[in-house]
Amino acid sequence: MNNNGHFNFKRALRFEISLVVLFLATFALYIGDVLPAEFEGQILGIVGFVGIVPVARSAYRSLREKKLNVDLLATIALFFSFISAEWSSMLFINIMLALARVLDLYTKRRVRTSLESLIKLKPSKARIMRGGKTLEIPLTDVRKGDLVVINLGDQIPVDGIVSEGTASVNQASLTGESVPVLRGIGSIVLSATVVVSGNIVVRAERIGAETTFERMINLIEASHDTKTRMRTSAESFSSWYIGIMLLVAIILYIVTKDTRLVLAVVLVVCADDIAIAVPLAYIVAIGTAARRGIIIKSADFLELAGKINTLVVDKTGTLTLGKLAVETASAFEGATIKQVIELSGTICARSNHPVSKAIVEYAKNAGCSCAPPESFKEVEGRGITSTSDKNEEIIIGRPEFLNERGIKFSGEVAKVVSEWVAKGSNVTIVAIDDKVIGIFALADEMRVGVASAMKTLKQTGVKEVVMLTGDNDGVAKKIADYLGIDKYYSKLLPEHKVYVLKDYLGKHDRLVAMVGDGVNDAAVLARADVGIAMGGIGSDVAIESADIVLMQDNFEKILDLRGISKNVSSIVQGNFVIWGVVNAIGLYLVFTHTIGPSGAAAYNFLTDFIPIANSLRLFRYK
Known part of the structure; x- marks a missing residue:
């Protein structure tokens, strides 16, 4: 997170906490009958106005987008308490709303802290070799091709290729797996991973936003802003629900003319807990x-x-594992095993296909230099063709690849192919012109x-x-x-x-x-x-x-x-059940006159913790 974003968050939190202090102090002075009688109305009016501004602004933005949100209900509740001089209710509502915003900021901050703990894994400096000297420079000054020196205990600052040394690297920051992996000359290493033994020099291939770690962080941040079908449905339901509750409140006021009852109902049915808890569950997950x-x-x-x-x-x-290995090789038509291996290793040296790599490795182990051929054509996933110095066509590939080129198998070749296929091996055939000279049987672990x-x-x-x-x-x-x-x-x-x-x-x-x-x-x-x-x-x-x-x-x-997916779905569904039960109990308490507007505001705030705490359980997922 950039410094500006961090400052904005802290400023928002300080502002909301200052509002809580203001409302609590005013509430205490009002209840204690300490406010000057001649200025009491003005003081309470100003404090009430300060409280209604943030929720009214949010409600207005929602209406402009043709949506209804919980702040609309809160605005109506504050407005009615203001015009009816229900000062204690108004102050208590403001306290509860400000505390709810603090709670919202806190939960989002906790999620953000979890992401920042990953971001902090990236070092801010790097040691590079220039002109025979080792220099420590800011990570932002590292360029592609720089030789980066990484010692025991260091975090790797770039994605690159090891050019000197050997080290064991802990990749838990990327893979979640804490067992170190060995990296030597020619191996790829990634930023934010840690050298736990050894020392290496790495040639930087990717820097800054191009590194795997940075891209991973960007993907996680972007995913926080996306909406799921369930989250969209929840918002749609919330909008309809608020509209219905507004209609109920209007009818209730027309029938009863009881402002306190209407206020209490509106406060109880505010769906602010669901509005926070549903997206929070997915972000935490x-x-x-x-x-x-x-x-x-x-x-x-x-x-x-x-x-x-x-x-x-x-x-x-x-x-x-995707790493094929040659189990055995056979030779035909007077060719020797060595000739088949050397020829195949040379032809396959220009291919990156797993079968070709396995044959080249097998040939190198047999002593073949495997110099890449000048003539080479690869048909993806099927085989390779080449031309020898004697103008002979060399074909290496699957049995069907050779069949398509009119190459027929002798009885002996067909028998060997059938035997290895029946055993579950991959079969690759080598032919010169129209004659099969060799067969490789390969297996994958x-x-x-x-x-x-x-x-x-x-x-x-x-x-x-x-x-x-x-x-x-x-x-x-x-x-x-x-x-x-x-x-x-x-x-x-x-x-x-x-x-x-x-x-x-x-x-x-x-x-x-x-x-x-x-x-x-x-x-x-x-x-x-x-x-x-x-x-x-x-x-x-x-x-x-x-x-x-x-x-x-x-x-x-x-x-x-x-x-994790099943867990988050279960928690979100559970939150809706909790919300329904809590609302039903709250309405019962209101209509039985057990609680009034202030009690309804307190009830709403305290029960907000239940679904939010339920969503935060995902932090402890095992």
């Missing part, structure tokens, strides 16, 4: 989620997350905790889990059976995943969440009712494409998300 490494772009998505009944999940990088999380999701309202994958049917079936997934789609290209998702969207009984890594499935995430990107730490695409970002590579965080 979003902050609670952020502390757990769950970034929610809008309170609407938080509300929907607990109601999801269909979960569509991309396999690679979500259910599995399952993420820890996915199986138990799937079971819990099924027990808590998710009726169907659907898996999308580009892998073969054998791989898909093996994982689906192990995890208890209801349905799977295999051999999908990225664009095909959108069409599969469309089949589930728009159906009256479906509320669909899509979970992916936010990279290869960005288009699918954007189309789902709720798009959840997992492992969004440092990923631009994940942060941009998803509605909710799980900063940590942990599928179990979805359970946290649903728990």
